[in-house]
Amino acid sequence: MNVSVNRNTIWCELFVNILQQNSIKNVCISPGSRSTPLTYSVAINNYFKKYVLTDERNSGFFALGLAKSINSTVAVITTSGTAVAELYPSIIEAFYQRIPLLICTADRPFYLRNTGANQTINQENIFKNHIRHFYDANLPNLQMKNLIRFQVNLQKAIKIACEQKGPVHINFQFEKPFEPDSYTDIISSRTIKKIFQLNNLVQNSAGKRTTLKKDTLKLIEHVERGLIFCGFANYSKDFFYHCVRLSKYLNFPIVADGASGLRFGPQVNENIIENFNSLLKSKKFLENINPELIIQFGGAPTSNAMLDFFKNVNAEKIIVNEFGDKNDPSLTAKHFLKIHPADFISEVLNKIEKKNSNYWITKLEFLNQLAETHKVNFLSPIEEFFEGKVITELIDALPDKCNLMVSNSLPIRDVDFFAQKTKKKINIFVNRGASGIDGIISTALGIKADSRKLPTYLLIGDLAFMHDFNSLFNSIKLSLPITIILINNNGGGIFKSLPISSYGKTFKNYFLTPHNISFAQLINGLGCNYHQIKNWNDFKKQILTSSKKQKLSVLELRTNALESKLIRNKFWKSVAKEIDNQFDEN
Template identity: 30%
Template sequence: MNEQLNSVDAARLAVAALTAAGVRHVVVAPGSRSAPLVYALAEAEAAGAVRLHVRIDERVAGFTALGLAQGSQRPAAVLTTSGTAVGELMPAVMEANHAAVPLVVLSADRPDELRGSGANQTTNQVNLYGSHVRCALDVPASTDPSAFVARALAEALGASGPRGPVQLNLAFRDPLVPGTVDPGTVVPGAIVPGAMAPGAVSHDGAPAGFPPATAPATDAILPLTSQYDDDAATHAAATHDAATNDAALPTSTARTVVVAGHGAGELAAVFAQHLGLPLLAEPSSNARFGPNAVAQYRLLLEHLGPDVERVIVFGRPTLSRPIAALLSRPEVQQALYLPGPVAWFEAGRRRERIITTLDELLQFAGQGEDGWLGRWQQASARADAALRSTLAESASLTGLHVADAVWESTDGNLMLGSSNPIRDADLIASPGWHPLEVYANRGLAGIDGTISTATGIALATGIPTRLLLGDLTFLHDAGGLLLGPGEDEADLQIVVLNDAGGGIFGLLEHGEEKNLERHSRVVERLFGTPHTADLEALAHGYGVRHSLVTSAAGLDAALAPPIKGRSVIEVRADRSGLRALHASIKAGVARVV
């Protein structure tokens, strides 16, 4: 044990290593055992090296950090004290695992001699997250944590597999505050407040005066700005060139479709356009644009799907049972484009052929048969007209009305909540318009932490962000609205479709059971989960502006002004007719296709 390295100095070295590795945002949940890191982070913030965000609920803190990592395309950290606080981060860690987001958990702990002794707020929190983290490192008290931080950040950035969350469990002995430490002592490598003007940044993206992400202490780590941005941009440019190189065009033709799931990126759209193939793109693929994108593909697969011979998959499709049915057909040849490791499935557990290069993918796909793309485009246009005609006959606003208006009015970031909102957007969002970036928590597709994630995205990007979600999703993360005095406020508009419960179950097989008298009350109570919450009072209680919308004109008016600060737009809806509405839409499309 190094008696000279007290807890505060060890924390300072940890913070210096974190900033050297590219961490710029840390979400702090209050606690005593984590105090050394809190003081060290406060010093780093005063020096302009990091931005801190304080949240009292660790679950909120975890998802806020998740959003910060997604929005900044850098690793973001969340700090908690010991005990149950560490367990509260599990949902965010699980989402980060399956979504390959570099979330860094900094869990404070008692020193080894107090573990297992019955000491207050002490439990076994080493490896608490199991297989959901890329690595979990236990940092002993009085130890220089720099090498531990370097290793953890390397794993978070994909050193030995897909990117993802990591845990640094840091033990601290008393004293936990800098007041008992000689203020004249400066540990080599620690961040010194006042070393630069707040917010100053050097040319390499590291805070001025501090080591770049490729400093000797962390030379195994590629800077995330390079790994996420520069390499990604280079890869996108190269693949775009390859996809549009006439020499690479396949000579064969086939009735192929391109499926763009979550995270596919614009390459899927470029690929489909180059080969003349229909593009079936989910909203959070960020590929749902251009003439090849088929907006109503879910409604058309029943009619055109039987003619599909091959499927090319980009990203991870999660939204549609018709797509799942297409991918389950043994006679359909399928390929999954996978240029690098991913976190959402295990090797050998999917039936698609894995293709890692675009040249091979081009040859597998083939060019579209004459008239193949046109059939889908014409059918989509007719289906869109039929869908909108049915909606025009609706006496009240529905989720489809709201999703359409939100999509068309958003020119900044858009986040879509799980359950019905993202599926409504998938059914109606026009490829003729695309928000700047579309986000969604599709790693595990839960409704938890949605407000907090959107908040993190808005804070990290500095771009006005709109969030569309259902009332249960809103209520589940209402604590994400809590903001202390002096904390940065995101430019975030939250559009809540309030149908007093869970509407998605009415569209699944449970909706049929609800029509049976013996199951009607069971389905409504246990799946519909009705509530009478006052969303206006809730929003005002957290100091957030609220407006109630009851008409299409009112919705358009509410969405028109620029997004500034935080606000909630509540749209009341009735889910009792949801199943019948979708049946009418399906029947209307069948008549015209």
């Protein structure tokens, strides 16, 4: 028996089946005409969780946040032309963070490229510098050999996304007609049955387990003064527990970057050093504290002070991650280990004797606590909205078991500088791959989509907020209420801490970006909740109550960038003096 079919529909239904076989359940869709076959095939399949986002840039970052939260691959569907290019910022971020995204772009037929055809650009490997794999699917063809080739290439792309952890681009070429009841071919029902019996499910292979070389083990074994540095990463759920075990076993303190998340949760103890940036302000500290070894998990440090320390300190450095990524902007590390952190820790615990000397770690813990006490005493009397105190008050006010997305620029630096340790389970998220300020709100909404029951908060500056303002509409459309803590210094506050700020008129006209926008009118106009924070008590109250509301809430704190700069400088000088005095007394 022969039946009439649309070859685009058959092609895409086979693709959808392969997604389902590989347990890719979440799909972000931006509407368009050329992508009709892809969208339709996903839309009619109840297996998938579908998120429709009009703006492709929003969609890409939303998928990024969702993939980070579920720790699994998310598919993104867009139409052809410039819509494809809108995805690039999120793809770059996913590439450097090693977040698995399956980028599915619709395209005109290859023969229309470079002919002036409407909405046609050269999409062939358009993201080549920031993807793990590219597959141009060519035009649908229902011959069995082409269907098998199509399936094998799809499976290969998905395998790479899942195992290498990164974005993969599949480009689908389609000719009209797109709708399923606009027929293009007549084939036998037996052939259709055979097509959908194709099943070449890719199993993710664990790969060969890496072991540590003897010289690496000897290096760790013979060192007494070591540091464990944890930067941002997509750590496994049990990593923090095992990292603390390693710290106690070696008597190496853990320097926890603010983006790492290691300062928050049940594993927190005295081995974790959260004020290392403050200690680095002391000349006496730099002169007297000389680690012999630094073991680094995750990404590079957030702060420039820590980066300079890495560059200038006379210590061996071991960079550990499962992909062998060279996360070392200081260019001083000699040892890059392509090994899963859990395997590294297990080998060290099993093959190196426990270190009993605790003089080194006790000394650093004492100095860390000294800096923490000084920080609390310094911030306590401040009544104006200083960003450093915003961080400590926020961490103190957040409920146990919540998500916190932190924007780039000043917010993540302030978290790194000022965030205190707490036993509360705060899941921290950052976009520290390329560290841009675009797509931050969309990423937070993607995180919320996975964990609807957890209160989700976003700490963001005014410029990053403006960059992604249109994503607030997605919060309403998708019923994803989050709380946004908006620090408004009227644009460009971070530049006042840079040397260019001394260049008068040039700095004022070309670096500062005052906007004088009333965010209240914009936010209320969208039907979201808005509140301008009056004082610190009001701030804490709003943090507690906002998460119970069923709409997105924006809590605005207006700060003065110049005053904040002066307070920061005063704090750094005072804490440096405190630490210097400690060395003078000894």
